[in-house]
Amino acid sequence: MIDRRRFIKLVGWTAGLVFMGGYARQLIELPGSQEEIPASHGKVTYAMVIDVKACIGCRRCVYACIKENNIGRASGIAWIRVLAMKHGSIDLDDSEHNYTEAPIPTRWYLPVQCMQCGNPPCVHVCPVKATWKDPDGIIVIDYDRCIGCRYCMAACPYWARHFNWKEPYVPPEEMTPEGGTYGLPFSTSPIRPIGVVEKCTFCAHRTRKGIEPKCVEVCPVGARHFGDLNDPDSIVSKLIRSRQGFRLKEELGTEPHIYYVG
Amino acid sequence: MISLIALTVLLYAPADVHAFPTQTSPCSACHGSDGSGILVVTNATGAAQTSFTVLRGETITIVIEGRGDTHKDYTTGPAIVVEFDPNLYQKITMSGARPGGEGSHSYYIQDGDPNDREPTANDVKGEFTIALAPDTPIQDYTLTVNYPQRGPTGVSSTVTLTVAEKPTPTPAPPPTSTPAPKATPTPTPPLTTTKLDCLKCHEIRLKVHDKLGSGNNACWVCHDALKKKTLRLANETLLPLSDAPKLCWQCHQERYNAWSEGMHGRHGPSYTSVEEKVTCTRCHDPHSPAFPSITPLPPPPPQLPVPPLTTPISITVDTESSQSRAMVALLITAVFMIILMRKR
Numbered sequence: 001m002i003d004r005r006r007f008i009k010l011v012g013w014t015a016g017l018v019f020m021g022g023y024a025r026q027l028i029e030l031p032g033s034q035e036e037i038p039a040s041h042g043k044v045t046y047a048m049v050i051d052v053k054a055c056i057g058c059r060r061c062v063y064a065c066i067k068e069n070n071i072g073r074a075s076g077i078a079w080i081r082v083l084a085m086k087h088g089s090i091d092l093d094d095s096e097h098n099y100t101e102a103p104i105p106t107r108w109y110l111p112v113q114c115m116q117c118g119n120p121p122c123v124h125v126c127p128v129k130a131t132w133k134d135p136d137g138i139i140v141i142d143y144d145r146c147i148g149c150r151y152c153m154a155a156c157p158y159w160a161r162h163f164n165w166k167e168p169y170v171p172p173e174e175m176t177p178e179g180g181t182y183g184l185p186f187s188t189s190p191i192r193p194i195g196v197v198e199k200c201t202f203c204a205h206r207t208r209k210g211i212e213p214k215c216v217e218v219c220p221v222g223a224r225h226f227g228d229l230n231d232p233d234s235i236v237s238k239l240i241r242s243r244q245g246f247r248l249k250e251e252l253g254t255e256p257h258i259y260y261v262g
Numbered sequence: 263m264i265s266l267i268a269l270t271v272l273l274y275a276p277a278d279v280h281a282f283p284t285q286t287s288p289c290s291a292c293h294g295s296d297g298s299g300i301l302v303v304t305n306a307t308g309a310a311q312t313s314f315t316v317l318r319g320e321t322i323t324i325v326i327e328g329r330g331d332t333h334k335d336y337t338t339g340p341a342i343v344v345e346f347d348p349n350l351y352q353k354i355t356m357s358g359a360r361p362g363g364e365g366s367h368s369y370y371i372q373d374g375d376p377n378d379r380e381p382t383a384n385d386v387k388g389e390f391t392i393a394l395a396p397d398t399p400i401q402d403y404t405l406t407v408n409y410p411q412r413g414p415t416g417v418s419s420t421v422t423l424t425v426a427e428k429p430t431p432t433p434a435p436p437p438t439s440t441p442a443p444k445a446t447p448t449p450t451p452p453l454t455t456t457k458l459d460c461l462k463c464h465e466i467r468l469k470v471h472d473k474l475g476s477g478n479n480a481c482w483v484c485h486d487a488l489k490k491k492t493l494r495l496a497n498e499t500l501l502p503l504s505d506a507p508k509l510c511w512q513c514h515q516e517r518y519n520a521w522s523e524g525m526h527g528r529h530g531p532s533y534t535s536v537e538e539k540v541t542c543t544r545c546h547d548p549h550s551p552a553f554p555s556i557t558p559l560p561p562p563p564p565q566l567p568v569p570p571l572t573t574p575i576s577i578t579v580d581t582e583s584s585q586s587r588a589m590v591a592l593l594i595t596a597v598f599m600i601i602l603m604r605k606r
Binding site: 012013019051054056060062063078081097099207217222225226234235242243261 | 565
């Protein structure tokens with residue numbers, strides 16, 4: 001026969017487990033808006049082809065990216081930067097970042113962002129494994145693990161990573177729900193916290209659903225092309241085959257996944 | 263380079279067809295150099311020949327050789343160019359040669375070696391394999407064979423291509439016992455023969471495309487003169503307005519090829535569906551096709567100098583979020599369990 005003491009104990013345990021289990025589900029579940037983003041898989045390898053002959057340096061991609069990925073408006077961070085290059089030169093150090101007039105006939109324009117390297121130096125140097133290469137080739141950052149040591153920024157030869165020195169502020173009405181989250185399970189907010197490094201994600205929240213990245217969508221001259229390198233019939237595979245583009249700082253062995261043609 | 267060599271000779275122009283758009287500056291304006299060269303045109307067997315006869319729907323091979331230049335400043339090397347009559351250009355399929363620049367009706371073959379500065383032998387050899395469409399108009403066409411890097415006006419030579427009818431086997435005479443039913447002629451709707459006066463209603467000022475002509479003649483280069491909302495190719499084919507790329511192709515072949523390859527122009531919202539092609543007129547106004555100038559947005563504010571951190575980086579617990587609540591619930595349960603265990 002069950003005595004009163006054992007009965008109360010049993011009820012207490014059951015109530016506790018039910019109470020805890022209800023909340024524990026929320027811990028492992030994805031937050032609602034991110035549930036639809038398909039997980040990364042190795043069947044695709046994303047790549048971009050940028051036609052530098054077509055680019056007019058209008059910076060539409062820069063600002064579309066800031067808005068899409070909820071980059072802090074006053075933090076001075078832009079995942080894409082467009083360099084005004086001197087005619088006949090590919091010296092990145094000699095380029096102009098803060099031009100105000102474009103297009104100038106003696107200049108050509110080179111949009112630079114995270115190259116989603118096949119052999120990413122930033123991943124190798126991270127001491128806490130907060131950044132890694134997903135199977136589809138996108139280099140992602142777990143902002144909860146990032147300790148803000150900025151080793152990756154020093155290692156990146158393309159100046160693609162940016163540190164949040166300030167608390168990023170995005171006006172609530174301009175917030176994009178999924179922007180910049182990569183669909184990571186523990187990312188609850190589409191804005192990064194202060195003190196972490198961030199960079200271009202190839203708009204993983206769009207591209208994993210089959211939509212073009214925002215910069216490709218807004219380019220008024222159609223200079224950007226996006227697709228799957230594993231598919232020989234994709235637009236990027238075709239253009240790389242026929243136009244034989246170049247990649248930036250190829251001699252470093254980083255195997256960038258952004259190709260330039262012109 | 264190639265786009266400037268296009269000096270097309272309009273040899274065939276029926277009385278009612280408007281002038282095909284041509285470029286006005288001669289090749290020698292840019293391509294001038296000194297020296298003299300040679301051009302040899304041969305047939306497939308290697309015998310020198312300047313006039314060829316080909317049947318409609320058949321294929322012909324013309325081999326052209328040229329001596330390189332001692333004064334080449336081209337990094338791409340010399341090329342042999344064949345300029346076609348525009349009406350013939352519509353009807354041929356070329357293999358092995360690349361189409362010339364915009365506005366030209368030419369194909370070229372380029373020498374792969376740009377560094378042969380002192381050639382002694384013919385260093386450019388082009389083998390043009392020309393396939394004629396079965397409906398090519400029968401007549402003699404003049405092809406201009408060009409080697410534009412050589413000499414102030416380039417070395418050119420003229421080749422005559424005669425298109426002849428394919429002999430058809432004589433049909434067997436119909437049996438006389440069963441006479442064929444008399445065909446009733448279908449009445450054809452009366453055709454309007456008066457040309458439309460476009461400028462009576464439309465006030466359109468052409469920019470860039472004003473080189474097509476003036477007045478109504480400029481309209482009729484692309485629009486059909488008799489039928490509204492219809493485009494017309496130079497070979498009299500009528501097209502709906504939605505089929506504009508085929509019309510644009512007549513002058514802008516290089517651009518058209520880049521567009522069909524996916525290089526030029528924009529795509530649909532999805533990168534997986536390549537069918538959604540954005541056509542020429544979505545971005546270019548056909549009457550002033552130059553792309554509108556876009557002023558650049560200002561550069562983003564600089565990230566440096568870094569503002570000093572006034573408050574230390576701290577972890578804030580948001581009591582509203584479900585995760586924080588779950589953590590608190592876990593803690594309470596854990597404490598509750600510990601107390602229960604202790605009591606036992």
